[in-house]
Amino acid sequence: MAYKDFRDFLSTLEKEGQLLTISDEVKPEPDIAAATKAMSKMGAETPAMLFDNIYGYTDAKVAMNVMGSWPNHALMMGLPKNTPLKDQFFEFARRYDQFPMEVKREETAPFHEVEITEDINLFEILPLFRLNQGDGGFYLDKGCVISRDVEDPENFGKQNVGIYRMQVKGKDRIGIQPVPQHDIAIHLRQAEERGENLPVVIALGNEPAITTAAATPLLYDQSEYEMAGAIQGEPYRIVKAKDSDLDIPWGAEVVLEGELLAGEREFEGPFGEFTGHYSGGRSMPVIKINRVYHRKNPIFEHLYIGMPWTETDYMVGINTSVPLYQQLKEAFPNEIVAVNAMYTHGLVAIVSTKRRYGGFAKAVGMRAMTTPHGLGYCKMVIVVDEDVDPFNLPQVMWALSTKLHPKHDTVIIPDLSVLALDPGSSPAGITHKMILDATTPLAPETRGHYSQPLDSPLDVDKWEQRLRELLK
Amino acid sequence: MHTCPRCESKEATVVAKSPVEGAWEVYMCPVCIFTWRSIEPETITNPEKYNRAFKVNPDDIPSAENVPALPARYIK
Numbered sequence: 105m106a107y108k109d110f111r112d113f114l115s116t117l118e119k120e121g122q123l124l125t126i127s128d129e130v131k132p133e134p135d136i137a138a139a140t141k142a143m144s145k146m147g148a149e150t151p152a153m154l155f156d157n158i159y160g161y162t163d164a165k166v167a168m169n170v171m172g173s174w175p176n177h178a179l180m181m182g183l184p185k186n187t188p189l190k191d192q193f194f195e196f197a198r199r200y201d202q203f204p205m206e207v208k209r210e211e212t213a214p215f216h217e218v219e220i221t222e223d224i225n226l227f228e229i230l231p232l233f234r235l236n237q238g239d240g241g242f243y244l245d246k247g248c249v250i251s252r253d254v255e256d257p258e259n260f261g262k263q264n265v266g267i268y269r270m271q272v273k274g275k276d277r278i279g280i281q282p283v284p285q286h287d288i289a290i291h292l293r294q295a296e297e298r299g300e301n302l303p304v305v306i307a308l309g310n311e312p313a314i315t316t317a318a319a320t321p322l323l324y325d326q327s328e329y330e331m332a333g334a335i336q337g338e339p340y341r342i343v344k345a346k347d348s349d350l351d352i353p354w355g356a357e358v359v360l361e362g363e364l365l366a367g368e369r370e371f372e373g374p375f376g377e378f379t380g381h382y383s384g385g386r387s388m389p390v391i392k393i394n395r396v397y398h399r400k401n402p403i404f405e406h407l408y409i410g411m412p413w414t415e416t417d418y419m420v421g422i423n424t425s426v427p428l429y430q431q432l433k434e435a436f437p438n439e440i441v442a443v444n445a446m447y448t449h450g451l452v453a454i455v456s457t458k459r460r461y462g463g464f465a466k467a468v469g470m471r472a473m474t475t476p477h478g479l480g481y482c483k484m485v486i487v488v489d490e491d492v493d494p495f496n497l498p499q500v501m502w503a504l505s506t507k508l509h510p511k512h513d514t515v516i517i518p519d520l521s522v523l524a525l526d527p528g529s530s531p532a533g534i535t536h537k538m539i540l541d542a543t544t545p546l547a548p549e550t551r552g553h554y555s556q557p558l559d560s561p562l563d564v565d566k567w568e569q570r571l572r573e574l575l576k
Numbered sequence: 577m578h579t580c581p582r583c584e585s586k587e588a589t590v591v592a593k594s595p596v597e598g599a600w601e602v603y604m605c606p607v608c609i610f611t612w613r614s615i616e617p618e619t620i621t622n623p624e625k626y627n628r629a630f631k632v633n634p635d636d637i638p639s640a641e642n643v644p645a646l647p648a649r650y651i652k
Contacts, residue, residue: 132600133616159615160599227592227602234613237620238630240582241604241611273609275591284644296647367650369642371609374630385608385632387640524643 105182106336107311109214109355110403113180114154114167120185122151122176129157132233140168140408144415149173154403164231165403171312172415177422180312181335189422190495193442196335197426203326204261205333205340213343213354220396225275229396230308230358231404232272236376240385243375244270246407248307248318249280250350251287251364254294263351264288265318265328270306270391271372278306278391279372280364281383285480285523287324292364292389301363303348304391309357309405314340320423321477329353347395357402362393378420378449380411381527412448421446424477428453431475436468443472444494450481451526454494457487462549466515469539473520480523486540503542509551513541580605581612581626583634608632 107113117123124143130136136155143150152170171177175185178192181199220229232242246267253262264287271279282289288304295302307314313336317328329351333340341354347361369387377383409416429443432455439460445453457468465487472478472485488494488503508514517537524532544554578588585607592602600615610632618625 131615133613133620160594160596162595164595225592228595232602234616234620238627241609271609272611274604279609282644289644292644293647296650299649367646369646371632371637371640382630385640387637387642389644 106313106338106340107355110167110309110311110357110405112355113170113311114152114403116179117152117170117176120175120179122173122179122185123154124151125154125156127157129159130155131159132161132231134234134237136166136168136233136406137235137408140172141410141414143169144172144408144413147173148413148418149175152176158231161231163401165401166231166233167309167403167405168408169415170405170407171315171419173418177418180316182337190442190493193422193425193429193444193495196422197429199334199337200331200426200430202334202337204330205338207327207329207333207351208339208341209351210341210343210354213352213356214399215352215356215359215397217400218398221394224393224396226272226278226360226393226396227275229398230272233406235408236382236410238382239375240373241271241273244272244278244306244308244406245375245409246308246315246405247360248310248314248353248356249288250305250307250345250352251291251302252348252350253291254298254300254302257349259325261325261327261330263327263329264291265314265353267315267318269375269377271375273370273372273390276362276393278360278362278393279370279388280391281372281375281388283524290324295364296366299366301366301392303345303350303361303363305345305348305350305352306360306362306391307353307356308359309403310353311355314353316419316423319420321427323476357405358398359396360393361395361397362391365390365392376410377525378409378412378414378416379451379525379527380448381525383525416449417446420449424450424481425453428455428472428475428477428482432457432468432471435471439464439468439490441490442494445477445481446495450477451483451522452486453478453482453484454486454488454500456490456492456494457543458490459543459546462546464546465541465543466539469515469541470517473517473537473539479521482537483522483526483528483535484538484540487543489543492542500542504540507542507544507554508540512545512549512551515539515541578603579623580608580610581621581623582610582630583608583632583637584623585634607634608637
């Protein structure tokens with residue numbers, strides 16, 4: 105089912121009625137961001153958008169909202185576009201278990217068509233534009249950034265592919281936000297301790313399996329390329345960079361090769377973030393771009409990010425939930441049923457679990473907070489019974505409203521770590537965290553009156569099937 | 577040179593011109609690294625109308641927090 109490249113995926117979206125081409129002239133600002141934000145407000149089944157008539161440009165094409173809905177997420181996995189969310193979660197988890205899938209190496213790639221090494225001007229090569237009004241500049245926020253472990257450079261698994269926000273800050277200069285929890289921050293620290301620049305590649309306009317893998321909180325030594333292969337069910341195609349030993353997604357539209365400058369920090373930001381707040385301005389590392397390649401007439405892919413829900417939330421929803429699910433299952437293999445960590449990248453997570461004894465669910469909540477992703481997120485973990493679907497918020501609210509006793513079931517743990525972008529953290533990066541145990545009390549717990557749960561009339565399942573047939 | 581709407585330095589320069597001649601220019605400020613396009617709304621391009629909550633004082637820039645922190649060998 106693998107998509108050959110970005111264009112192949114766009115053409116599938118078009119065939120499935122999930123791509124809207126906008127050929128009326130639009131202005132770079134505010135039209136592209138405004139239209140994309142407006143599309144995000146229109147529900148969970150929206151199409152991608154392709155803008156091909158942008159004021160002042162001759163042949164620029166900009167794709168937005170490419171994975172900004174559940175149908176598009178299903179198509180990313182080669183599933184029917186109407187696949188229910190919970191089914192997408194379990195199918196993703198099944199494929200996650202197929203990791204690692206060996207990669208396929210290629211000698212050449214379509215992005216070799218045009219190569220620029222002199223007088224690079226990113227403002228001219230890329231159709232850049234502002235996303236939110238307070239942004240400090242023009243950002244790249246859906247590019248795959250590739251770097252290698254400096255101390256173990258031969259280790260393919262420790263090569264990282266990640267999505268990081270990047271501000272274009274000069275003709276050949278890009279600012280990047282590698283917060284300490286990110287894998288690229290480990291690589292940068294290794295390089296800076298040696299006094300060396302860190303080679304990096306930025307691949308823009310990729311088919312969606314690698315973007316999904318790059319946005320998944322994998323373990324440090326797990327390869328995103330081997331995970332992209334597992335997601336798409338075929339070896340992932342990569343090609344070597346020319347200035348370093350880095351591997352690049354074969355199907356990229358535009359590739360920027362460069363190096364993170366050791367010891368350099370420069371003012372960056374603010375940027376409207378997935379938390380629905382701006383990040384503030386800080387001093388961050390700089391990438392010097394030495395080589396650019398791109399396909400002829402490249403399609404520039406970009407992502408609107410801001411007040412949830414936007415494309416980001418679809419892009420990091422299931423692939424954040426699944427690693428938490430798998431890591432919780434390692435601790436509690438017979439109990440964990442499903443995990444929904446789709447809200448603000450898992451700052452809130454909902455775990456459905458069986459219980460072995462009273463108090464068990466609270467331990468599940470604490471374990472969620474100590475997973476690698478939970479250390480930076482999982483500010484609030486809601487734990488529900490096995491018969492509550494964590495993806496069905498009315499069911500979750502029912503569990504909270506009827507199973508939770510505030511005196512016994514609210515646990516607050518002080519001063520844990522969280523990502524610094526959490527606007528409520530104080531100081532930035534530190535927050536109390538909370539477990540809400542909305543499971544049914546179990547012995548030796550004796551409180552509450554839960555011995556008469558409501559059942560359904562007989563034959564509801566039979567009728568549901570019959571009604572579905574009648575409604576076809 | 578152009579005035580930066582955000583930090584009001586006078587040192588901003590043109591970094592790009594529209595491929596269709598005369599449609600717009602992009603400017604960049606070397607002090608606060610703000611970038612803007614000539615045809616954006618005045619709330620972005622005009623120093624007097626730029627959102628005050630997002631103004632930057634050039635004097636504050638050197639003390640902005642380093643993310644990530646610099647290793648000891650680079651700290652002056």
